[in-house]
Structures are given as C-alpha cells and as structure tokens.
Amino acid sequence: MKRTLLSIAAGAALLGGPAAAQDFPTTPPRATGAPRVDLPEPVRMRLPNGLTVMYVQQRELPVVSAVLVTRGAGSADEPAQVPGLASFTASMLDEGAGGRDALALASALDLLGASLSTGSGTDAAQANLYVLRQNFPAALRIMADVVTRPDFPEREVNRLRDERLTALARARDEATTIANNAFASLVYGAQHPYGRVPTAEGTRALDRGRVQGFHAARYRPESSTLILVGDVDPAAMQPMVAEAFGAWRAQGPAAAGPAELPQAPSIGRTVVYLIDKPGAAQSEIRIGHPGVPRSSPDFFPVMVMNTMLGGTFTSRLNTNLRETHGWAYGASSNFAMLRGAGPFTARAGVQTNATDSALVEFFRELNRIRTEAVTPTELDKIKNFVALRLPGQLETTSDIAGQLAALETYGLDASYFDDYVQRVMAVTADDLRRVASEYIRPDRAVVVVVGDRQVVEAAVRAANVGPVEIREVTEFVR
Template sequence: MKRLASAGFVLLVGAACAAQPAPEPLEYPTTPPTTGPAPSFEMSQPVERALPNGLRVLYLPRGGLPLVQAFLVSRGGSMDDPSDNPGLAAFTAEMLDEGAGGRDALELAGAIEQLGATLTVGESWDEAQVGLQVLREQLPDALRLMSDVVIRPDFPEAELARVKEERLTELASARDEAAVIAGNAFSSLVYGSDHPYGRLSTQASIRGIDRSTLVDFHQRYYRPGTSTLVLAGAVDASLHSLVEEIFADWEQGAVPDLAIPGPPPMPETRIFLVDKPAAPQSEIRLGHPAVSRDTPDYYALQVLNTLLGGSFTSRLNQNLRETHGYTYGAGSGFAMRLGEGPFSAGAAVVTEKTDSALIEFFGELTRIRDEVVPTDELDRAKQYLALRLPQEMETTGQVAARVAELAVYDLPLDYYDDYVERTMAVTAADVQRVAREYVHPDRTVVVVVGDRSVVEPGLRALPVGAVEIREIDEFVR
C-alpha cells in the first residue's frame, strides 16, 4: 500500500507540474560591454638617495600592509658572460643564496624563514637580481641577510657540485624538449656565436665553472657603483641610515664597460629544419634582430605587437588557433634589451600543417606592414594595454620590480605618469610605420623543429626561402 500511495503521489505532482506554463527563456547578452576611456595612472615618485660607495637607493612609500619589498639589481646579467663561458652569469646568480656570510645554504634558508621573509635570486640578459619581501618590523635583520647574499656569497664547493649536476641534467633533458631546441636554434642562427645573444650554454662550459670562476665573476660585476636598491611599501627615506649601515662595507670597484655589439646583417629569409623524428608537433620560431629598450618607438611597437601576436585576440592567435586549428596558441614579441633584441613569432603546430602554418605566419607579417589597421581594432589594442597597467601594478612587489626595471634601462622615474596617454596617442599610421621598420618577412630566420620525413617536402615547396637541414647537437650539447 505504501508503494502504491507513493506512486500516486508522484503522478499527482507530475500532473501539477505539467499544468504549469513553461518558463520564459533567459536572454543573455550578445555583445560585449563597451569600455570607457582609459583611466590615467600615476605612481608616487620614489625618493632617491645614494651611498658613499655609489649604491643608488630608491624609496617608494606605498600604503596598505606593513610589508616591504626590496629589489637589488646590478651588472652580472648574461650580457656579461665571457665569450668562452656562456652560462656563467646565470650560474653565479643561482649560487648567491647557496651559502653566504658564513652560513651554509640550510642555515641561510632557516634564518630567512625564521623572519617570515622570502628571498629570491636570478638574472636576465641585462642584470642580476636579488629580491626580498618581509614585514616592516623584521626589515633590519632581513636586509642584513640580503646584503650577505649580494656582497658575501660563499660559493661552497658542495653546493657548487650539486648545482652543476642539476644544470648538466637540464641540458641533457633539453634534447627532448622541442621548445628549448627551437629557442636555442633561433638565438644561435639569428645572432651567431660572435654575439652574446647567440652564445649557448653547453655541458663543456658548465663543467668549466669552478669556485674561483664564480668568485672572479662576482667580484668583477657585483659592485655598488653600478647597482640600484629599490625599497617599496612600508618605507620612507628615514630608513637611509639603516641602509647605509648595512651596505657601507660593499667595496667600490671598477666594472668593465658594457660593450654591446650591433646585430649581424640579415640575409634573405631561410628555413632551418631541425630533425626530431616522430615529433607530434612542429615548433616554429621566426624573426630577426629588431630594437633596444631605449627606442623612441616603444609605445607604437607595444601596440603593434598587441595587434599582431601579443594578446589572445591578436591576429596570429585568431588565425592559427581559432580559424585554422593548427595550434593551441600563437604569438609574437619584441625582446627589448640594452642591445637590439629580437622580434620573434612562434607556435607549436600540428605536424601535418607545418607548411600551412608558415603560410599564415608570413601572411600576417605582410598584412600588418601593408594594410592600415582598422580604427576599431586599433582602439581595442590600445585599451588592452592601457587597462592592463593598473593590474600589473597591483602589488608592492610588482611596483618595485617596475621601478628596478627603470633603473636597469636608465629611464626617468616618472616614466609611468604618461604611459596611458602615450599609448592612447598611437595612431594607425604609427603602427604601419614601425611595422615596416621593424618587421621584415624578407629577412627572417625561420626555425622548424619537427619530423623531417613529414614536413620537409611541404617546406621546400613554400615560396618563403631556401631550406637547410640542421641537427639537434648544434643547439643542445
């Protein structure tokens, strides 16, 4: 009886529901909301001081949490690598926190952790970097540890051997990484071994690094007169006496002049095919030397690249991903350095569509040069850049890093005050002008890392350039 009653109840409920009118379908927006004018952006100006030994110090007060973010940048980036020992700068930077000031690596890590601090080390082409984040009340002790890492690294033999083994293992495994092979091949083929940007770290160069090599490189390039310390957050210039006390014993020294050679002349476009048998995808890189960070065309180039390959809605990504389905993502960029870094574009594409993808790449490079960008597309790109700036300046760490970048490239400290205005002032004519000046489809190095047996016939049939076969051993060894 209970089951029958339950069944009857279900029937009654079902009938009642059936008698109700169907709900009206929901209406969803079919067009994106319009964006308003880009807001202006102003960053409080750092207070600049200098120590007697030449260390430049920038204090950037920033309200909010009682946190301090410190960044110290100095010479000692990859541009300073000896020509016969590429990779030394990166190795030196990695070893800075592996023992310093008489503490071994574990003791140093424990002292930093005890303060609730975070300390990072690294380097790029143009500088070495040490970063510190800590509560304001712990800043004096944390800054002393930071100074040990910068000024008094011990380079202990045991940690040196471990880091060396890690780097040798990374190089060995890189032979299976098509993206690494393509990146190495691109740098090497664009700039050549006579240029710092074209030299590659090898197992031989890593094995040649010993403690005396690290000590010599550190003493040569890590000097206060070519360094800047940025302190941002819960800080003000009243900290200067503390900073001077902690960094006073950092000795001055002559740092070698930075010689930045110009890029080699680029011949007509060539395709370099690096055979990776049975590769499921082809890694494509194409480009050439382009421009340094101090270019007056910086803003126009930023807008150009946003249109071409610098955002998800860029032409390259929409073409190769959305329209053709050749790749999960395609993009481009201008690597602006103290010297003339490269313009490059690239993607990992389906092996069978390697030649078709290259046709689309060159089609977009040609179109951005030959056709005036439509107004609505230009406006979207400029809005994208202008509206992203506040997001990229949300945290104290982000702001400190941006100020440190200004120091590295000798840019004015009020640089970001008119960033939005100068971005929004870029015209379609500006974009076409810089595209014609800095994007050269006819003088481009094309690197394809993929299965030669599948992709070579299609590549040779393209009206792009001669095809040369290269081996992985040339670029990862």
C-alpha cells in the same frame, strides 16, 4: 552547472525572492578610459660607496618589497667561453653567505616570514626580498649578506653544475629548447652575446674561481640600485641600509660597466632551417630577426603594433593559427627590447601535418600588418587593452618594485609611468604601419622548424617560404 544555478537561486531567495531573467545583465559593460596611474614620487638617496637607494611609499599594508638590481651582471656581460656564468653566479648567491649555509639562510628567512630569491637576465642581476615591515631590518641584513658576501661553497657549486649538465642532456629531447637555442644562434651567431647558448663544455668550466671572479668584477655598488616599496620611511630606513650595505666595496677593475655590445648582424634573405626531430608530435616554429633596443623612440608604437600582431590571446597570429585553423594551442610574437637590439620572434608549436600551412599563414600575417590599413575599431581595441592593463602591472608592492627595477636597468626615469597611457593612446594607424614596415622584415628572417624531417620536409620546401637548410640537433644543444 545545475548546482551553481541552484546556489544563485538560493542566494536570491535569501535576499528576498527568486531571481528573474530580467535581473541578469544582457549586455557587456562598456570600456571606460584608462585611469591615470599616480605613483608616489620616489625618494632617491645614495650611500658613500655609490649604491643608489630608491624609496616608494605604499603604506596600505605593513610590508616591504625590496629589489636590488645590478646592471652589467647579466648574460650579455659574461665571458664568451663560459655561457651561463651570469645565471649560475646569481643562482649561487643564496646557497651560502655570510658564514651561513643554504639551510641556515632558509631557516632564518622562515623565522622572519620573509621570501628571498636571486636571478639574472640579459642585462642585469636581481635579488628580491618580501617581508613584513617589523622584520625588515633583520631580513635586509640577510639580503646584504647574500648579494655582497656570498660564500660560494664548493659542494653547492658542484651540485648546481651537475644539475645543469643533466638539464642540458635532457634538452636534446625538448623541441622547444632546441628551437629557442637554434633561433638565437642562427639570428645572432656565436660572436654576439644574444647568440650564445649554454653548452656542456662551458657548463663543465663553471667552477668556484670563475663564479668568484664574475661576482667580484660585476656585482658593484656603483652599478646597483636598491628599490624599497611599501611601508617605508626614508629617514628611518637609510641608516639601516647603510648598516647593511655600507661596507660593500667594489673589487676587481675600477670600471666594470656593462660590456660593449657588437652590432646585431644583418640578415640578407629569408632561410628556413629544418632541424630533424624524428617522431616529434608537433613542429616548433620560430621566425624572426634582430629587432629594436629598449631605448628606441618607437617603443610605444612597436608595443601596440606587436600586441595586435601576437601579443595577446585575440591577436592576429593566435586568432589565425589557433581559433580559425586549430593548428596550434597558441601563437604569439614578441620584441625583446634589451640594451641592444634584441630579437623579434614569432612562434608556435603546430600540428605536424600543418607545418607548411602554418608557415604560410605566419608569413601572411607578417606581411599583412606591414601593408594592410588597420581599422579604427581594431586600433582602439588594442590601445585600450594596452592602456587598461597598466594598473594590473602595478598592483602590488612587488609589482611596482619590479617595474622600477626594469626602468633602472635601462636608464629610464620613474616618470615614465606619468604619461604612459597618453603615449599609448596617441599611437595612430600610420604609426603602426610605419613601425611594422621598418621593424618586421619577413623577406630577411631566420625561420627555424624543429620537427620530423621525414614527414614535413617535402611540404616545407613546397611552401616556398625560402631556401631550406637541414641542421642537426647537436649543433644547438651540445
């Protein structure tokens, strides 16, 4: 600190003299209204094979960010008996493609100064490319090879499968993984895609044939959108895209769209599931139930309400459990808004000796946001936070491409951003209370506690949050 102050003083002297106390600000700056975000209107084109191409010009830098999003290739669309197949397939795409092995692909990308990654989520798979504009044509051809012509080398399939089996064995000792798996399983059940978790048995079934079959059925041009953001010219680039992706043809059944999701199960009452982790340094807590899909008309009120509850560092949950009581490093909540009703989850890792007290405070906050009126000051603070962070979410070409990919996944138009700020600022206290009452259900929730049963069981039962059931780790990580 002394060195820093001396540096400031030295700098001030160079500018004409020492800095006086009155030269430093004494009041924080006042927040201004959220700026309007004006993205260029995307130019949409389509190849004869059904691939949609979206161009967004951001020419400040000579770079291109490309995202190819494929709907219906996520975990919600994989066979029930092979959980993890979607993410495994996505991770295999760049392990060899177009006749080049993984090292040759990596070397080619390095020579172009490009980065390429692949992955999948619940509802879609993605390939992400970032490259200088001058090297875009060559990098795009590599991206096309990876997505449309993967080789799935047997040796790499075996290697990645063994890595996953090792990770599953290690997960038996990871309280966070145990809690996450148990929560998903207990909220949705094994019959729902959102309730399935990877198992050793399912992972051993990941072979080259299954990966090839999933790719052929689910990676389809008519279900995909290529998003290009940066120094792009639709007229000049569309022939390049056609050259790279024009030969891509759907294989397998004619209409392999997203799988039809079953109804999210109904939870009749709150039950606490205690999973024994002897000697655990802390207890992992998960509380929640099915929430709302991304298509919900209450998207904006729910987002603002959850930000207040547990979506930021100054949220009620984090302030209570971390700042006021010091029981947790952090406490949060989230609505996973997916194609179906993804989970609402409140979570924290808490001190073992505060497990029961933390449960009580969790439920205090869950009930308070449903019943207690929000003050105008708190509401304005949260709305400004949500609105003012939008520009940061669209700061780079990669940010913009990623946001547009999410909109494409859920069938939303890019005009979503045009009135984003207005819709956030239009949320009222009555809106918050209404959506909290409707979408947060502390009386019908799954509560997962992973901790040292010998230490915490009596106190958890005494907390009287709900009936307590004892479950085994091997039920959820196996």
